[in-house]
Ligand SMILES: [Ca+2]
Ligand SMILES: [Ca+2]
């Protein structure tokens with residue numbers, strides 16, 4: 001009897017322990033880059049907000065993948081975050097030979113042709129390396145809000161400059177410049193943490209459809225601008241496919257779901273859950289939001305759409321002619337915690 005009791009406990013603990021640690025593991029690894037050591041070193045990024053893992057692709061695509069996950073930050077807020085420098089052979093072109101690559105200097109607005117931009121006797125590299133302002137006195141501090149605690153672990157996009165990307169490393173709380181694919185790769189190599197397949201499996205994959213299979217999952221519409229024309233065409237044709245699928249279901253109010261991703265910083269779900277007379281009920285919620293809008297996470301609402309306006313809205317969404325700033329909402333009413341937050 002004793003042995004049986006023991007094995008029952010053992011089974012229980014095998015089931016219980018992974019469930020308890022999965023969320024904790026993802027939480028611990030928030031904002032980290034992971035390398036799949038039992039495979040070919042494939043790189044993943046654990047999103048600091050939704051704690052899902054995102055595949056970073058092959059080395060040439062890593063920078064692009066990271067940019068897509070970025071959140072926009074203005075220059076003054078960015079200045080509050082110390083800059084980290086990786087000592088590496090790859091520097092890119094460094095016109096004034098001060099040790100800072102031209103593209104990095106452009107991003108922080110120092111002079112690419114002057115080793116000591118502010119003429120105080122310390123070159124730009126030395127000042128940046130030690131957290132001093134290369135463009136004036138004292139430490140590098142912005143006048144923006146101090147958002148560091150919200151932003152740590154994120155990929156930051158310098159929206160007031162040329163969209164330059166930075167990795168805000170949660171290990172040392174410094175930001176590292178992601179100027180070129182080579183720099184992105186350096187960052188992945190330097191800060192990537194080896195992880196076993198078993199541990200990686202404990203972190204939700206952003207690509208996995210875990211929903212039950214009898215609900216039609218129409219897929220993901222990516223609202224993002226791709227400079228590469230072929231890629232933009234791919235995105236557009238995918239958009240039409242996903243939108244068309246959802247529209248078909250909406251017409252008869254059949255259960256279906258689609259995800260709308262907006263510029264890498266927002267993921268929004270439309271989930272048709274049933275009908276109410278000739279109206280269609282759609283559950284809506286975020287699975288990813290900007291760091292400052294965290295209070296929207298984990299809340300949802302049920303919106304009722306009538307056939308006329310709803311059809312027009314999802315038709316426009318499906319064929320890509322939608323204007324999201326429309327003042328005439330498609331839904332009749334929305335109920336739920338999210339509706340209160342969005343004041344619908
Ligand atoms: Ca330089
Ligand atoms: Ca310089």
Ligand SMILES: [Ca+2]
Nearest residue numbers: 116118120122
């Ligand atoms: Ca100086």
